[in-house]
Amino acid sequence: MAEPRGVLEWNLSDLAETMCLTESDVRLYFTDGRRVSFMLERRIAYEVLNGSLAPSEGAG
Numbered sequence: 001m002a003e004p005r006g007v008l009e010w011n012l013s014d015l016a017e018t019m020c021l022t023e024s025d026v027r028l029y030f031t032d033g034r035r036v037s038f039m040l041e042r043r044i045a046y047e048v049l050n051g052s053l054a055p056s057e058g059a060g
Contacts, residue, residue, distance in 0.1 A: 005048055008040070 010030070016023045030036050045053050 008043055008047070
């Protein structure tokens with residue numbers, strides 16, 4: 001089993017500004033598991049595993 005390598009942190013204000021949404025809308029967006037899993041999958045691949053996504057994931 002893999003060992004944890006760190007903690008992913010999300011800054012609500014920064015996300016809202018970057019996504020051009022209100023903080024309330026960002027919070028709603030991130031409570032939808034389908035949406036947040038898409039973003040987490042990519043952050044983990046790039047930031048935690050220092051890798052990339054499989055071509056079947058639309059990244060290749």
